[in-house]
Amino acid sequence: MIAIVNYKAGNLTSVQLAFDHLKVPCEITSDPARILAADRVVFPGVGSAGAAMQSIRALGLDETLRTVVQKGMPFLGICLGTQIIFDSLEEDGGVQGLGIIPGTVRRFMPDNPRDKVPQIGWNTVTWSRPHPLFEGIAKGSEFYFVHSYYPAPASGAVILGETEYAGVRFASVVGLNNLAATQFHPEKSGRIGLRLLENFCRWKPI
Amino acid sequence: MLTKRIIPCLDVRDGKVTKGVRFQNNVELGDPVEMAAAYSAGGCDELVFYDITASTECRPIDIGLVQAVARAIHIPFAVGGGITGLDDMSRVLAAGAEKISVNSLAVKTPAIIAEGARAFGSQCIVLGMDPVRANDPVRFPSGYEVTIRGFREHTGLDALAWAIKSQDLGAGEIVVNSVDADGTRDGYEINLTRLIATRVRIPVVASGGAGKPEHLVQVFTEGCADAAIIASMTHTGEYTIRRIKDSLAAAGIPVRKKW
Numbered sequence: 001m002i003a004i005v006n007y008k009a010g011n012l013t014s015v016q017l018a019f020d021h022l023k024v025p026c027e028i029t030s031d032p033a034r035i036l037a038a039d040r041v042v043f044p045g046v047g048s049a050g051a052a053m054q055s056i057r058a059l060g061l062d063e064t065l066r067t068v069v070q071k072g073m074p075f076l077g078i079c080l081g082t083q084i085i086f087d088s089l090e091e092d093g094g095v096q097g098l099g100i101i102p103g104t105v106r107r108f109m110p111d112n113p114r115d116k117v118p119q120i121g122w123n124t125v126t127w128s129r130p131h132p133l134f135e136g137i138a139k140g141s142e143f144y145f146v147h148s149y150y151p152a153p154a155s156g157a158v159i160l161g162e163t164e165y166a167g168v169r170f171a172s173v174v175g176l177n178n179l180a181a182t183q184f185h186p187e188k189s190g191r192i193g194l195r196l197l198e199n200f201c202r203w204k205p206i
Numbered sequence: 207m208l209t210k211r212i213i214p215c216l217d218v219r220d221g222k223v224t225k226g227v228r229f230q231n232n233v234e235l236g237d238p239v240e241m242a243a244a245y246s247a248g249g250c251d252e253l254v255f256y257d258i259t260a261s262t263e264c265r266p267i268d269i270g271l272v273q274a275v276a277r278a279i280h281i282p283f284a285v286g287g288g289i290t291g292l293d294d295m296s297r298v299l300a301a302g303a304e305k306i307s308v309n310s311l312a313v314k315t316p317a318i319i320a321e322g323a324r325a326f327g328s329q330c331i332v333l334g335m336d337p338v339r340a341n342d343p344v345r346f347p348s349g350y351e352v353t354i355r356g357f358r359e360h361t362g363l364d365a366l367a368w369a370i371k372s373q374d375l376g377a378g379e380i381v382v383n384s385v386d387a388d389g390t391r392d393g394y395e396i397n398l399t400r401l402i403a404t405r406v407r408i409p410v411v412a413s414g415g416a417g418k419p420e421h422l423v424q425v426f427t428e429g430c431a432d433a434a435i436i437a438s439m440t441h442t443g444e445y446t447i448r449r450i451k452d453s454l455a456a457a458g459i460p461v462r463k464k465w
Contacts, residue, residue, distance in 0.1 A: 010327060013302040017276055047327035116409045116432055118329055120379060122251055122462040123208045142209060142462040144282060146304075146329045165208055188304060190246065190281045190465050 003038035010046030050092030077181030276302020323376030391417025419453030
């Protein structure tokens with residue numbers, strides 16, 4: 001069973017439908033016990049970082065998520081979920097994240113007005129190193145992004161994939177042990193995104 | 207590199223996809239779920255569904271159809287038409303849509319843009335607008351007036367001023383559908399698209415008039431569009447998404463080529 005963490009940050013239907021398509025049992029839940037009892041945890045989310053962190057704390061999920069990662073359960077962050085695992089976010093005047101991966105989340109500040117913020121659309125992801133999540137996916141494949149802020153990890157060692165936008169080359173996939181996290185939306189990235197989710201379902205972190 | 211999006215538009219009436227010219231004389235083209243699946247498999251980057259009669263007939267949006275589409279495709283899609291407020295938005299998003307397009311509702315109640323952006327995030331709120339050429343530089347300095355309800359009603363709003371206002375209210379994206387070009391297949395209204403795309407900070411989607419791949423090349427270069435809506439040219443089978451993307455790539459425009 002995959003637990004899709006519900007912390008009232010955006011719409012989780014498409015994540016659930018992607019796993020339904022893969023015929024992998026999943027449930028949307030904000031219950032810490034259900035999350036800790038799952039085989040794998042997906043931490044999605046869209047919307048405002050400040051409101052999301054408030055909701056996570058109010059639901060007591062900050063400790064739950066840290067425990068999930070410490071226990072070695074396979075963990076996949078998506079979009080805002082990915083941003084929240086860092087130390088701090090520039091959004092909403094500064095938001096403290098879960099601090100699971102050292103680093104910050106910064107706003108795109110394009111010099112060229114043609115680079116719109118948010119970035120909306122399909123952009124290329126270049127794998128920085130091999131990872132079980134990328135199996136069978138061609139390098140330079142495009143994934144669907146929707147975001148105004150991007151992860152800036154403190155150490156390059158956690159970067160699994162990179163993407164260029166608005167004059168920056170940012171970490172669009174990060175990973176550490178049993179944790180992997182994408183800035184893009186695999187659940188909205190068509191066949192290639194479904195393959196990444198399928199790879200996650202099979203992933204056995206060492 | 208961020209690629210330019212190609213977005214087929216499915217106008218749905220009585221459960222079938224239809225297409226007209228300048229909002230008139232619609233003909234039936236097929237089943238929306240089947241067409242969505244075929245377009246997704248064919249390499250479109252996103253889809254948009256307009257329940258085109260909902261607004262004028264005061265019917266709620268067809269949620270069952272939204273759910274069926276969400277099960278069939280795993281790429282983003284937007285839904286518009288007949289949205290009456292936050293409850294409708296919430297139902298459409300919960301059914302699996304990525305974005306909601308507001309048009310007539312936003313003109314009548316601009317606060318809905320801000321409320322929607324606050325509740326669901328700006329990325330969910332698309333402002334759709336149907337501008338028509340207007341020869342009244344005092345009232346419409348941009349040269350275009352916003353119309354609503356499928357070109358049935360003029361609003362007195364200048365298209366550029368409304369675009370900027372919607373951005374300031376929190377819209378995440380603007381679809382600029384030229385009434386003059388809609389369904390003509392003579393090319394996008396380049397002047398209108400560029401005017402808005404170069405004056406707002408959010409992505410602008412060009413709509414209306416696509417008839418051949420060169421029109422998309424033109425709207426992405428001269429028109430400065432971030433994405434382009436197509437309908438007739440692929441609905442009829444005359445062109446495929448791949449053929450259009452090959453033309454764009456040959457012109458040096460970044461497109462998604464693997465799907």
